[in-house]
Amino acid sequence: MPIALKPGSLKDPEIAALFRTEDPESYFADLREIGHGSFVGFGYSWPRMCSHQKDVIWWEAKWNDIVKEVKFLKNLRHENIVEFKACFLKDHTCWLVMEYCVGSASDILEVHKKPLREQEISAICQQVLHGLRYLHSLGRIHRDVKAGNILLTDSGVVKLADFGSASLVCPAQSFVGTPYWMAPEVILAMDEGRYNDRADVWSLGITCIELAEKKPPFFNMNAMSALYHIAQNDSPSLPVGSWSSDFHDFVDQCLIKDPALRFSTETCLLHPFISSARPASILFDLIQRTKLLVRDLDHFQYRKLRKLIVDDDLCAESASSRSDSYTSTQSLCGAMRSSITSVSSLKKAQRSLVPIVPLADDSTTSPLSRTPPLSGSVDTDTDTDVTPPRPSLTPTAKTASMEMNHEQQQQQQHQHQQQEQQQQLSIVGPRRRKEEILAWRRSRFATIRPTVTIAREQTEYAAENNMHEQMSGYKRMRREHQKELKQLEEKFNSEMDNLKMKLDREYENLLLQFHKEMDKLHVTHRQELDKRLKTNEELERKLRKAIVQQQEVEMKALQMQLKKEYKVNKERLKQELKMENSSKSFVEGNLKTSKQNHLHVQAEAENRLIADHKFYLDFEIRKLKRRRLLHYHQLEQDLIREELGVRGRQLQSAHTLLRRHHELTRDLEMRQLNSLQNLRCQHLQKQHASELQNQQAYMKRVQDELRKKHAMQVKQQPKELKQKELQIRRQFRQAVKTQTRQYKLLQLQLTQDLPKDEQREVVARLKDEQKRKLALLAEQYEGSIGEMMEKQTVQLETWQEEEARQTKDKLNEELELLMAFQSKQRMQMDQHHEREKGRLNEKVSLRLAVLENKMDDEVTQFERERQDRLNQLQTRQNQELDVFDQASIHLGFSLIALSASSSSTSTASGSSSSATAVANKPGVINSASIQDAIHQQPTTDNSFQAVTAHHHHQHLSSSSSSNNNNNNNNNSRNNNNSNNNNSNNNNNQCISPSLHPSASSGKQRYELLEEDYRKKWAIS
Structure with a gap:
């Protein structure tokens, strides 16, 4: 690469x-x-x-x-x-x-x-x-x-x-x-x-x-x-x-x-x-x-x-x-x-x-x-x-x-x-x-x-x-x-992306775990249902085998009984004919007729027994299938309640994880915002320190330049004073020359007409006057020089002081403006930080509200789906049971008898003696052992044991109660009444009072059932 x-x-x-x-x-x-x-x-x-x-x-x-x-x-x-x-x-x-x-x-x-x-x-x-x-x-x-x-x-x-x-x-x-x-x-x-x-x-x-x-x-x-x-x-x-x-x-x-x-x-x-x-x-x-x-x-x-x-x-x-x-x-x-x-x-x-x-x-x-x-x-x-x-x-x-x-x-x-x-x-x-x-x-x-x-x-x-x-x-x-802020923001974005990836991966792993758990649960439920189906088939096979064996025994007993009766009747007939001294051919004819009658009766009896056996076998198998169908339906209800309970716990775990993810994201955002704001504050402090340093350097530079300028002016002042002194000196020289010329002209005018003696006196007087005026002019010159120097010095000092004061005031004003702006900038940054925190809190609150709404929607959707699945299961089971009962009626079975025998599974131990007594009656098969084996299968209450979230228990209990009421109102699907436990003389079947309102006791219900059986299975 x-x-x-x-x-x-x-x-x-x-x-x-x-x-x-x-x-x-x-x-x-x-x-x-x-x-x-x-x-x-x-x-x-x-x-x-x-x-x-x-x-x-x-x-x-x-x-x-x-x-x-x-x-x-x-x-x-x-x-x-x-x-x-x-x-x-x-x-x-x-x-x-x-x-x-x-x-x-x-x-x-x-x-x-x-x-x-x-x-x-x-x-x-x-x-x-x-x-x-x-x-x-x-x-x-x-x-x-x-x-x-x-x-x-x-x-x-x-x-x-x-x-x-x-x-x-x-x-x-x-x-x-x-x-x-x-x-x-x-x-x-x-x-x-x-x-x-x-x-x-x-x-x-x-x-x-x-x-x-x-x-x-x-x-x-x-x-x-x-x-x-x-x-x-x-x-x-x-x-x-x-x-x-x-x-x-x-x-x-x-x-x-x-x-x-x-x-x-x-x-x-x-x-x-x-x-x-x-x-x-x-x-x-x-x-x-x-x-x-x-x-x-x-x-x-x-x-x-x-x-x-x-x-x-x-x-x-x-x-x-x-x-x-x-x-x-x-x-x-x-x-x-x-x-x-x-x-x-x-x-x-x-x-x-x-x-x-x-x-x-x-x-x-x-x-x-x-x-x-x-x-x-x-x-x-x-x-x-x-x-x-x-x-x-x-x-x-x-x-x-x-x-x-x-x-x-x-x-x-x-x-x-x-x-x-x-x-x-x-x-x-x-x-x-x-x-x-x-x-x-x-x-x-x-x-x-x-x-x-x-x-x-x-x-x-x-x-x-x-x-x-x-x-x-x-x-x-x-x-x-x-650049530092940008790098920090990029770092924060990377941290946030990494956290999101980590949390998403954790959430996905949890969902994957839930999916695997549900798959495993579905496999387990499928195995249990398959096992129950196999158990039902095995029970049906055992029941069929036991009934067939018993019927074979009864058939043999019937044949032996008929054979004994035939022998008794044949001996009795021989004795009667022998007493009557009937002829041999007549005896043989009567015996042959009696044998034919006996064979005819035997054939009819066997056919009736075979028909009764077939009806009884089909009836018992039908009873077993209906009872096992109800058990299978109960198992399906238990399994779906278990599945829904697992899904509810998974949903609650997922919501707990989402809340924890929200807290982690919120903490990271708060921590990142605090770090970013601290870095901004540090940058602002450095910036203000640099600005103050630069301003102070600028003020020092301006003051130094002003001092240099003043020093140069002071240094150049003697030259300027000398120039002005030379100018005054020129003016003095010019005045002296002018005065000298004037005195010469005056002397010339005054001495033109005077004799020499007087001229000397006038010249001397004029010279004295000239000296006096020159002295006054010299004094005036020196005073002008001194006044000029004093004035220039005071003017320079005053001007420099005023300039220094103005410069200092200007620099101080700029420094105050700078500090005021920096204070305003800090206040604006604090306000900006507060707005950022407020926006972040609003963002977090909005995100939490959205998350809560989403979780509530998921819970509502789950409850709706749970109820729909339970209703669908109940509807399907009712349809299957209706189809089974319709098929039973079409086959000629009594729905009352099937429902009674299906609802008496919990009283098998109390009715074993009755089953034995009924089995000893002619034409009634004793299947007490098979019934005991069937009745020993575990039964569960039909009330729905809903496993749901903690805040939906009451609702689910009411739903289960309504389902139980619906089941109790459906014929051939009711649970045993408490009065059924008192019946000990049943023939392995307990008729529910709701099916036979006229029956007021277990004895009456047994007599009705026995009468019905005698009508169908009595041997003439």
């Missing part, structure tokens, strides 16, 4: 067919890392055999998750779903090749720093709904719809990405998705059951709010707190503003908390907000505007860096400029370094398309671009776009002013770069120049994100990885809890 392969084993041909074993680096050139998700790395490269960009993603996730993801992606083919190209397996790393998109909807929000227009949101939602409708038609759920997972191509086609959280089945029950976009039924899936594809519609509604407000609802809260708000509070809505009523209605319909009332993808596509007319190129224009803005931002950063490098000496005049230049140079140099290795347009967290560990965790997407298959050879270049006119929008007014101030410098730098490139190209050969040109063109792929954003993303990735890991750990814990 072949060994079963483990799930996901590469030895499985179906799994091996998903991966290519070639080296991916042999297929792709210029491979470089362009981004990171929480669990996956992203790279950008060019295929060596074609001129199209590819997005390469390398995995280090769990193998089963990778297999699931590749299977999911490989079977998807839709215009609005990111296209799967190939998957390579190299060492312990998976390389997934997907089509490349220029960015995501969240990237557009980040670049423009403002919400999208309503028509742009409508166009994006329409294509997203087409992709979701395709997924839902396959019975799958995306479960992570958000702006970061909605990618766009150069041509403005919307692509759904990030299927790491997707579900292969619908409905699902996993806790999967990004917290702020998760539907309430997904959050409560482990507590309240399953959810379906309407969860994607909720996420789409949240995405609409995100595109309209730049952030989803509750985004300023901790992820845990956001989950509780979504699950417990009312649905969020689109803020009142410049949005249309159709947009408001569409969002409200998508965010209905009841999934049954929420729109489906088909209904959403028919909504006026989606189906309204709009320009066909609206998304293409959005992409082009975004690309131009990104290009301007990159150029501005480049010019800014260039300015800082070229104008370093000019910037060194003031401490403020030096500080700004130092800070800007540090940040921009870091951006330049990161742009060398990761000049990409991927969005913030590129892990949703193919997440690593686990695939179903929170993730975002990688912006991938639409490209032909790996074997394609279409020659296009993403950097050869037709550049549209320069957009009118700029990031800030400061950006525009900086561009105007440094436009000339930019032109000079651009010319300088062109000259350097031309010099380099002129040195190398044509082939080298071609490779350089291709490498330079390939390095500039289409993007809608600035280089600074990519650099900042890589910096923030390391800082935010702890939060991602925390959320991932929480989701992993929820999935483990769900």
Whole structure:
């Protein structure tokens, strides 16, 4: 027997067919890392055999998750779903090749720093709904719809990405998705059951709010707190503003908390907000505007860096400029370094398309671009776009002013770069120049994100990885809890199935035992009936033999008696003739006549005796058969009562077993429910502990960041104070210069017409006045410096204290909300457990009531069947006895005599002397010995001894009494009367008073019977 392969084993041909074993680096050139998700790395490269960009993603996730993801992606083919190209397996790393998109909807929000227009949101939602409708038609759920997972191509086609959280089945029950976009039924899936594809519609509604407000609802809260708000509070809505009523209605319909009332993808596509007319190129224009803005931002950063490098000496005049230049140079140099290795347009967290560990965790997407298959050879270049006119929008007014101030410098730098490139190209050969040109063109792929954003993303990735890991750990814990509950339920189902099988087997064995017992009882009864039949035949044979022997003796005695009488008569006749002296011939003639007469009389006597013997033999045999028939009927009644009693005990035993089975099942169900509820409570405690731990970690992180921010502000305060001091100093210097100029002019005016002696005095007086005013100005300067420093210090401290207080209040409020929700969740779980116990008790009570009704029905049916069988037996026996009596009457026997002799079986010992006396009479056969043998057979009372269940004894006794009354009313079937015991002179037959009402005593009954016998059997 072949060994079963483990799930996901590469030895499985179906799994091996998903991966290519070639080296991916042999297929792709210029491979470089362009981004990171929480669990996956992203790279950008060019295929060596074609001129199209590819997005390469390398995995280090769990193998089963990778297999699931590749299977999911490989079977998807839709215009609005990111296209799967190939998957390579190299060492312990998976390389997934997907089509490349220029960015995501969240990237557009980040670049423009403002919400999208309503028509742009409508166009994006329409294509997203087409992709979701395709997924839902396959019975799958995306479960992570958000702006970061909605990618766009150069041509403005919307692509759904990030299927790491997707579900292969619908409905699902996993806790999967990004917290702020998760539907309430997904959050409560482990507590309240399953959810379906309407969860994607909720996420789409949240995405609409995100595109309209730049952030989803509750985004300023901790992820845990956001989950509780979504699950417990009312649905969020689109803020009142410049949005249309159709947009408001569409969002409200998508965010209905009841999934049954929420729109489906088909209904959403028919909504006026989606189906309204709009320009066909609206998304293409959005992409082009975004690309131009990104290009301007990159150029501005480049010019800014260039300015800082070229104008370093000019910037060194003031401490403020030096500080700004130092800070800007540090940040921009870091951006330049990161742009060398990761000049990409991927969005913030590129892990949703193919997440690593686990695939179903929170993730975002990688912006991938639409490209032909790996074997394609279409020659296009993403950097050869037709550049549209320069957009009118700029990031800030400061950006525009900086561009105007440094436009000339930019032109000079651009010319300088062109000259350097031309010099380099002129040195190398044509082939080298071609490779350089291709490498330079390939390095500039289409993007809608600035280089600074990519650099900042890589910096923030390391800082935010702890939060991602925390959320991932929480989701992993929820999935483990769900897995444990599922395993426990499967274990309970297996235990219940095993118990049912055991109980069914025990019940079947009991029924089989009952069946064998009844078969054995039937065999025993059949043997007893057969034995009784054989006994009856033996008794009939013995009786027939005894009567025949006695009749032979009587026949011989008759013949001897006749012979003696003939001899006596012959001698008497001879004497008479001899006395009369008759002649010899006369004597001989008389003797001959006498002999003939004697022979004639003898023949008549013998014939009469033979006829009487035959009638008597038939009568006795008939009496015996009737008596044995009544005994046989009594035996049948005893046996059927015994059978019914056994069946009643069996039925009672079966019912006892069923009640015990019910108790065992009830105990197991109660024990399983208690175990399940205890496990849920443990999971809830762990979940709450984890949530509190995460919330406390979040609060500590926020407070630490706030302290760092305040420390940085305190650290930077001397620089700011120095800058303001320098500004005041400039103002002081300017005031001193102005005052000096004023005094010079005043001195010139005053000394023009004065002689030199007076001029000296005026000049001295003016100098003293100038010194006095300069002293006052210096004092004012020092006071301004002190006031400024004091004001700035107090303002900073007050602002920091207020910010710390507000942050602390906010965090405490979130913690209180979390604890309140946890308390509510515990209360809801307790209520749910009580409802489960109540439902189980109702189920057990209903099952017991059904079982009791079934057992009552079985008992009622058994009693009905028992009564029917007894009635049928009684009817059959009565019919058999009627047939026997009719046959007896037809044969000429007296029914009274047969009934009397049949009912006198209990008085055989008291009538033996009478039988002897009757046997000595002429023509009456003495069969006392045979009668004694017959009468010695055991007789039983005709009253029914019913063996039934304990609660039916009275009913069965009354039924038996009614049967006895019916039997007593039937002629030739009555029991002996107590007066029969007083008759001692019967001829082995006792006539019942009911058959002979005129007979008042045993003597009269005997005389009537003897007279009847004499009439028939007297010998003349």
